Amino acid sequence: MSNDKAVLAYTLRLADNTLILAQRMVELVAAEPELEEELANANFALDYIGQARMLYSYAGELEGKGRSEDDFAFMRDEHEFANLLLVEQPNGHFGDALIRQFLFDAFYVHQLEALARCSDARFREFAARAVKEVRYHLRHCSQWLVRLGDGTQFSHDRVQTSLDDAWRYTGEMFASDETDRAVQDCINGPDLEEIRPLWRRDVEEVISRATLSVPSDDWMASGGKQGRHSEYLGYLLAEMQYLQRSFPGASW
């Protein structure tokens, strides 16, 4: 894989993670347990949409074929999306959505910190801005996780199940492939083996404060980064892309 191609593929992975997670969060508007959480959820989703837009625009420039941010978001098919399986998982209840964002942000924050030190100026600029947003998201999620874990017996058990169920999607974050290695080599990109223990340390610290147990590393799902998704993504895209697909060429 050429270096340029790897950077493009990596940019789309980053962009797809943020867009697909944002789309899931947008589904939760007007369904949050408190008004204050409506504000927080919308705010975080806005951050991710903003990040996705910056990344898709960069991908368009890297590719040089004139594709816009909306072409990437609305005109690609399921197998062309390279997001982690974790972020496409359905919302479930408040604890499920919280765990999904917590596990992802705990990884993403380190990924961004590494990108802020890489040799690609655009990634550095992007990561320096995004990492501030994601650190705040992670703090918010961690505080809620502690409240749910150390709240009532019911909330403790419920969020433990959420954690156990989502855990199988965390292995994929660290499963390095050709694109990850090429980005690491050519632009001094994130080293997943370095991030793994940092993620583990941060996640375990919050899980412990939340009086929850760290699930065991049994079977791990994978495939999202390579475009092999769960059944859920097709429905998400069908809904998200419907207007662009129904009115080809229209501008909005």
Next chain:
Amino acid sequence: MYTQGLDQAGKDRRIAAETEELLSAFQRRVDAEEKIEAKDWMPEAYRKTLIRQISQHAHSEIIGMQPEGNWLTRAPSLKRKAILLAKVQDEAGHGLYLYSAAETLGVSRDQMVADLLSGKAKYSSIFNYPTLTWADIGAIGWLVDGAAIMNQIPLCRCSYGPYARAMVRVCKEESFHQRQGFDIMNALCRGTAAQKAMAQDALNRWWWPSLMMFGPNDSESKHSAQSMAWKIKRFSNDELRQKFVDVTVQQADFLGLSVPDPDLRFDEDTGHYKFGEINWQELFDVIAGNGPCNKQRLEKRQKAHSDGAWVREAAQAYASKQSARVAA
């Protein structure tokens, strides 16, 4: 209206304490355009009117998130998705300020939310109409937020300080909302024939309900006279409706859309547009619960509240444990 519905002993005592002297001193302050603040003396009926109005306004913001939220997952571009999400977030924020403004009058947010969920409290009937196409998001911003601004700008000068101050910020954001709605309509009207048809259809469905947002005709409006005297309200329903029609018809012309009113015409003598008779029965039906989405909107709110109960309980339990730990 002072004695209307005030049948509890406590309230009777408070009303009995409302001497002529107190009432006329209060009215003098209002007439002098002084702001009434939370801890100031005020007639019980003034307090009650404001609680009703501010809480209804807050509820409208919260319920209003639903028809627009209906298109968040399907917004046609990332830019439109971000703008719409920011707008819906503003509405949650408006709900929050307004509940806080109402709380200064001695009612709790929990009580107001309970009244909304039980169906006792009202919210703006406009949100009981469905958003069927993307153009409805444009029409809501353009017409519904446009009508809301006409209603709300005078509230920035309302005699009750906390409400007036909350409205200053709300109005600034509403004016962005109105522009984003017009911008959506403009893009559709400059687009393909199918897009323009979508815009026209949305105007056809939202025009009359938007005119109803100003409330009944002045002759039928039961709270108006007292609210005007208290300077809670500054202009009558019919004055505001006329102002809205005058502005909006010209915008529709600019867009190349036709207003769905065969009686609409410009009156050279008055300089205003004359418009056809509003179907008031429709408004009364929707207020009585018989609109296309009343049941759906309320059920969604109730479900969010009950689905979230375990989360609120957990937060409460954690907070109690934390205070116990600090005390120990």
